[in-house]
Amino acid sequence: MRIGELAERAGTTTRTLRYYESRGLLPARRAVNGYRTYDESDLRLLRQIRTLQDFGFDLEETRPFVECLRAGHPAGDSCPASLAVYRRKLAELDGLIGDLQSVRAQVGAQLAQAEAARAGLAAEAEVPGGPEPRCELTPHTN
Amino acid sequence: MRIGELAERAGTTTRTLRYYESRGLLPARRAVNGYRTYDESDLRLLRQIRTLQDFGFDLEETRPFVECLRAGHPAGDSCPASLAVYRRKLAELDGLIGDLQSVRAQVGAQLAQAEAARAGLAAEAEVPGGPEPRCELTPHTN
DNA sequence: CCTTGCCTTGACCTCGGCGTCAAGGATTAC
DNA sequence: GTAATCCTTGACGCCGAGGTCAAGGCAAGG
Numbered sequence: 001m002r003i004g005e006l007a008e009r010a011g012t013t014t015r016t017l018r019y020y021e022s023r024g025l026l027p028a029r030r031a032v033n034g035y036r037t038y039d040e041s042d043l044r045l046l047r048q049i050r051t052l053q054d055f056g057f058d059l060e061e062t063r064p065f066v067e068c069l070r071a072g073h074p075a076g077d078s079c080p081a082s083l084a085v086y087r088r089k090l091a092e093l094d095g096l097i098g099d100l101q102s103v104r105a106q107v108g109a110q111l112a113q114a115e116a117a118r119a120g121l122a123a124e125a126e127v128p129g130g131p132e133p134r135c136e137l138t139p140h141t142n
Numbered sequence: 143m144r145i146g147e148l149a150e151r152a153g154t155t156t157r158t159l160r161y162y163e164s165r166g167l168l169p170a171r172r173a174v175n176g177y178r179t180y181d182e183s184d185l186r187l188l189r190q191i192r193t194l195q196d197f198g199f200d201l202e203e204t205r206p207f208v209e210c211l212r213a214g215h216p217a218g219d220s221c222p223a224s225l226a227v228y229r230r231k232l233a234e235l236d237g238l239i240g241d242l243q244s245v246r247a248q249v250g251a252q253l254a255q256a257e258a259a260r261a262g263l264a265a266e267a268e269v270p271g272g273p274e275p276r277c278e279l280t281p282h283t284n
Numbered sequence: 285c286c287t288t289g290c291c292t293t294g295a296c297c298t299c300g301g302c303g304t305c306a307a308g309g310a311t312t313a314c
Numbered sequence: 315g316t317a318a319t320c321c322t323t324g325a326c327g328c329c330g331a332g333g334t335c336a337a338g339g340c341a342a343g344g
Contacts, residue, residue, distance in 0.1 A: 004320065014321090019302060033310060035321055055245050058300070077256040086253040093246040097239060103197050104235040111228040114219040146290065156291090161332055175340060177291055200330070 003028070006038045010046045017046070023059055025049065025066055045069055048076040061085050145170070148180045152188045159188070165201055167191065167208055187211055190218040203227050 007014045020026040021036075026045055028036035045066050052062045064085055065076030073079055077086065149156045162168040163178075168187055170178035187208050194204045206227055207218030218224060 002321075013302080015302060015304085018323095023301095033321080035310080053301090055249060075256070075259070077252060078259065083253065083256055083260075086249060086256070089249055090246065090253065093242055093249065097242050097246065100235055100239050100242070104232065104239065107197060107228055107231055107235065110219060111225065111232065114217065114225055114228070117217070117220065118225075144291075155332080157332060157334085160293095175291080177340085195331090 001038050002031075003036045003038070006043060006046065009043060010050060012046070012050060020046075020049065020059070025059060025063060041069075055089075057085070057089065061089070143180050143185075144173075145178045145180070148185060148188065151185060152192060154188070154192060162188075162191065162201070167201065167205060183211075194218075197231075199227070199231065203231070 001009075003014045003017055007017055017026060017028075017036075021028055026042065026049070028038055028042070031037050048065050048069055049059075049062045052065060053059070064079060064081035068079035068082050069076045071079070076082055143151075145156045145159055149159055159168060159170075159178075163170055168184065168191070170180055170184070173179045190207050190211055191201075191204045194207060195201070206221060206223035210221035210224050211218045213221070215221060219228065
């Protein structure tokens, strides 16, 4: 099969396949006319790559999986190197999730506090107190 | 104060300040010799920007806060536009966290499965019996 | 005067994963 | 024959938030 068909069957683009090849991830045989030629095993490799990409793995991280498949293993994650990548990724995800949750908490607290402050101002305004400050948007030109 | 001092006091670089200025976020007065001149209020604006950046806000999202401060409000988040950014950010964070947790669960499951498969192979080697069923990676639809 | 250390603008580099031409060759369809 | 599709390589664009030169101006101390 040629590049267009493989791309379509994997739900990606020819550009992407050429890019993977340029990174040494998915080399192609060549037909006499110079066209890239692929078979079903390439489709499996490609699907492995795409699955991991969808999980947010970067290309380099998919390499062990691909090599594992090419080595004849039943699955891309049948090899120790792939498992190591899984574990690193889990740690990375945990760190990231923790950071985001921390940020979420802080931003949530800021919002709550700012809302409370505005409520305080509103109450002040009802009772004859101070004037409400107003936000003026200053347009910026560069 | 000149750009170098402001940068140092805010824990950032002169390049960053010039970049902010180019984006219209932190305009500077100029001394006769052409040097940028800042005062304490600029330091406050800058700190507001940096705080939000540390939270993962992009520059454009900090603009309402900066304009709010420049309008004379006590805090960058005293204005409705800033609160709106907070809320959008919270929603964005919640979505992101959810996505990452989903990915984490899937990757964790893959790892567990792959480890089990490897254990199965090891056991098989010890006790030659029936081959364990092998699971393939869930294909992705894109 | 000369060095040192600020400052100025401008312009290109980084990174990942491709998108998007451009110019031309190969194959197939009619 | 020729149009319509495929394919090839090459090269620039994108995005955000600056980093990193380069070439030169301004001020102050010795």
